Amino acid sequence: MKVLQLSKSSKPNESEENPSAKLLKPNSDPVNIIIVRPFSRQISTRLANTRVTPNQVTLAALLSAVTASLLVVFSHSLAGAVAAALLIQLYIILDCADGELARLKGMKSDFGKWFDGVTDNVSTGLLIFAFSLRAASALGQIGYVVGFLAEVGFFTAKLSYQYGELVYAKAKAKAEAARRATAANKKPMAPQRITLFSIARSFSHGVQVLLFALGALLSLHFAVLVIMAVWANVVWVGRVFKYHKTRD
Numbered sequence: 001m002k003v004l005q006l007s008k009s010s011k012p013n014e015s016e017e018n019p020s021a022k023l024l025k026p027n028s029d030p031v032n033i034i035i036v037r038p039f040s041r042q043i044s045t046r047l048a049n050t051r052v053t054p055n056q057v058t059l060a061a062l063l064s065a066v067t068a069s070l071l072v073v074f075s076h077s078l079a080g081a082v083a084a085a086l087l088i089q090l091y092i093i094l095d096c097a098d099g100e101l102a103r104l105k106g107m108k109s110d111f112g113k114w115f116d117g118v119t120d121n122v123s124t125g126l127l128i129f130a131f132s133l134r135a136a137s138a139l140g141q142i143g144y145v146v147g148f149l150a151e152v153g154f155f156t157a158k159l160s161y162q163y164g165e166l167v168y169a170k171a172k173a174k175a176e177a178a179r180r181a182t183a184a185n186k187k188p189m190a191p192q193r194i195t196l197f198s199i200a201r202s203f204s205h206g207v208q209v210l211l212f213a214l215g216a217l218l219s220l221h222f223a224v225l226v227i228m229a230v231w232a233n234v235v236w237v238g239r240v241f242k243y244h245k246t247r248d
Contacts, residue, residue: 031204031206031207031210032092032096032204032206035206035210036089036092036093036096036206037096039093040093040094040096040097040100041097041100043057043093043094043097043101044057044097044100044101044104045104047097047101048101048104048105052101053101053107054098054099054101054102054105054107054112055098055111055112055115057094057097057098057101058094058095058098058112058115058116058119059119060094061090061091061092061094061095061097061098061119061123062091062119062122062123064087064088064090064091064094065087065088065091065122065123065124065126065127066123066126067087068083068084068085068087068088068091068127068130068216069126069127069129069130070130071083071084071087071216072084072127072130072131072133072134072216072221073130073133073134081216081217081218081219082217084216084217085213085214085216085217086213088127088209088212088213088216089209089210089213091123091209092205092206092209092210095116095119095120095123098112098116099116120205121155121158124154124205124208124209125151125154125155127212128147128150128151128154128225128228129147129151131147131150131212131215131221131222131224131225132144132146132147132148132150132151132225133147134221135147135221135222135225138221138222139222142222143221143222143225146222146225146226146229147225149229149233150225150226150228150229150232153228153229153231153232153233153235153236154228154232156232156233156236157232157233157235157236157239160235160236160239160240160243161239164239164242164243167243168243168246208228208231211224211227211228212224
């Protein structure tokens, strides 16, 4: 009895079986997949046949974050807290939708990637600043101090990553080639140690934004600042040690 075999060309493509598969980034974190992507996909698929561009969606995300920041600072009512939390979530939804729309329309570009990264950093920086003002209005100078640590830590962590990727590009490529060679030879890979740095590094952008939304809704502005300050400074200090050990 002959056994029918499917050739590689006859095997259904994953994106053809599930059109929404190509909307996801390979490194999408669980928070985004579970909480954000169901909403962002609704937006991106509806905008796919319109004249709206991914960069316009990125700009809308930035405006959502700016409006949310203003509400955090100037509105002390329950309605203002709810609106701020919803706008913060709208920001991360649109932040995911712009990339999805770019992939759907085939409009991915270096400028779009740069613009998205800049607006992400500006939005997070504005939210930290707004939370600092709100915490200071309730607790005094300690709110400014912790807010300053969170703000400086956040941007230092971002810059340390970007310059690290630039300076240590060769070493990173060499390490990646060694990792692939080990996997190809089916050699057991060295177990990765769980450290404070590895835990802090897993604190993804989606988790951060969710934390901001909950903080705005529950008026936990100072608590969110403390978490952000600890996370950001652990990350950049950890990268200092990581890059110091790296050899070209």
